[in-house]
Amino acid sequence: MIIDRNSKCWCGSGLKYKRCHLEFDERLAQLKSQNCIIPPRDIIKNEEEIEGIRQSAKINNEVLDLVAKEIHEGMSTAEIDKLVYDYTVSQGAIPAPLNFEGFPKSVCTSINDEVCHGIPDESIILKNGDIINVDVSTIYNGYYSDASRMFIIGEASEKAEKLVRVARECMEKGIEAIKPWGFLGDVGAAVQEHAEKNGYSVVRALGGHGVGNEFHEEPFVPHVGKRGTDMVLVPGMVLTVEPMINEGTYEVYVDEGNGWTIYTDDGLLSAQWENTVLITETGVEILSH
Numbered sequence: 426m427i428i429d430r431n432s433k434c435w436c437g438s439g440l441k442y443k444r445c446h447l448e449f450d451e452r453l454a455q456l457k458s459q460n461c462i463i464p465p466r467d468i469i470k471n472e473e474e475i476e477g478i479r480q481s482a483k484i485n486n487e488v489l490d491l492v493a494k495e496i497h498e499g500m501s502t503a504e505i506d507k508l509v510y511d512y513t514v515s516q517g518a519i520p521a522p523l524n525f526e527g528f529p530k531s532v533c534t535s536i537n538d539e540v541c542h543g544i545p546d547e548s549i550i551l552k553n554g555d556i557i558n559v560d561v562s563t564i565y566n567g568y569y570s571d572a573s574r575m576f577i578i579g580e581a582s583e584k585a586e587k588l589v590r591v592a593r594e595c596m597e598k599g600i601e602a603i604k605p606w607g608f609l610g611d612v613g614a615a616v617q618e619h620a621e622k623n624g625y626s627v628v629r630a631l632g633g634h635g636v637g638n639e640f641h642e643e644p645f646v647p648h649v650g651k652r653g654t655d656m657v658l659v660p661g662m663v664l665t666v667e668p669m670i671n672e673g674t675y676e677v678y679v680d681e682g683n684g685w686t687i688y689t690d691d692g693l694l695s696a697q698w699e700n701t702v703l704i705t706e707t708g709v710e711i712l713s714h
Contacts, residue, residue, distance in 0.1 A: 436471045436661075452606070453659070461608075462656045468635050468643050469661040475703060477568035478637045478663055482701060482713040484516045485563040485570040489714075492559050498551055498579050502534040506545035509561060521562035521569055521640050528685060533560035533573075540628060540669050540677050540687040540695040553579030556589055558697045562640065569640050571665050572713035573699040584672070585694055591623045592670040592696035599648065599666040600702055603709050607658050613650025616668045626675035628695070631687070633665040636701055660706050667699030 428435060434445035446469075453463045470478070491512055492505060510531040513520045520531035528542075535543035535558040536551075543558075551557065560573035575589045595616045602615035620627045633646030644656050648668035671677075673693035680686040689695050701713040 435466060436469060437473070438471045449659070453657070456657055464656055464659055464662060465643060469659065470637055470663055470703075471661070474568070474637060475661075475663070477566055478570060478701075478703070479712060481518070481563050481565035481568040482570035482572075484513065484518050484565055485561055485572055485701075485713045487516070488512050488561045488563065489559065489572060489574055492561070493574065493576070496551070496557075496559070496576050496578070498553050500551050501547050502536075502543070502545035502549040502551070502557075503547040505534055505559060506530045506532050513563060516565070518563050518565040521564050521571070522560075525640060533558070535560070535686070535695075535697075537694055538689045538692050540671070540689060541631065541697065542685040542687055544683055544685055551578045554581045554585070555579075556581055556585050556694065556696060560697075560699065564640075568638070569636050570713040571636050571640075571699065571701050573667065573697060575696050575698055587623075588625065588670065588672055588694055588696045591620065591625060592668065593698045595619050595627075595648070595668045595670055596666055596698040596700060599668060600700060600709060600711070603658060603666075603702065603704060605658065605660050605704055605706060605708070608653050609644060609646065609656045609658060610650035610654035611652045611658075612666060613647045613655075614652045616666075617649040620668070620670050626671045626673065628669035628671060628675050628677055630677055631669060633667045633699070635662065635664045637663045658704055660704050662704045663701060663712070664704075665699055665701050667697060669695055669697045671695045 430443040523531045555578040562571040599612045599616040602611040635642030673691040676690035703710040
């Protein structure tokens with residue numbers, strides 16, 4: 426669609442097109458002519474949307490800080506779920522996982538060989554040596570944020586501690602690889618190289634995603650890849666970087682009983698950290714962590 430230079434910009438900023446996204450669109454058109462994959466306009470956030478996501482992320486961060494303060498050996502994952510629910514609603518927000526496509530709880534709690542989507546339960550008690558991923562997502566005034574952290578319960582084995590540490594480094598290296606006008610493949614390549622250098626594998630069946638106006642938006646963010654490939658990354662995109670790093674094979678399976686929890690195929694450990702990031706004109710801003 427051709428927009429007059431003096432018309433209001435398509436992004437909803439209220440500014441004239443020539444003062445907002447004209448140069449941006451010209452640059453994208455040039456990249457498209459070079460056969461690059463360019464992002465659709467509906468995932469480019471304007472300042473109002475970005476501020477809304479920031480406010481959601483603030484609550485999301487506070488929830489994870491609360492979990493970090495309270496989590497302990499002997500605690501049930503149902504207690505974590507109650508902490509998350511109670512604090513989120515006390516802030517006028519909604520836990521995004523609750524009833525999302527039938528998910529029954531407010532948070533995902535994934536322990537040891539559970540890769541993701543672990544369902545909190547009163548019968549699941551945290552034990553010394555467990556590693557657990559707590560994945561929190563928040564809706565506030567219609568805007569979504571998403572992040573997860575790993576926690577070590579008591580004293581874990583050296584191999585478990587190393588996996589947790591390297592998984593975090595993989596996420597950080599993926600975020601460091603994000604450059605405005607760079608490529609999505611740069612993110613996956615950085616994650617994959619660091620994981621494999623340390624003897625681990627990267628889950629391929631799952632990945633990060635765009636987020637903000639919806640829980641899951643384009644693009645899918647793979648954590649394996651080749652530099653200089655996949656979608657162009659541009660200012661205004663908001664996405665999650667959340668590599669799932671496995672001690673053994675990258676193959677996974679879904680629990681047939683609950684239809685949600687995903688496990689490593691070989692029963693070995695998995696670890697994951699997740700941040701939501703905004704791509705800016707100069708780099709990235711970490712929103713939820």
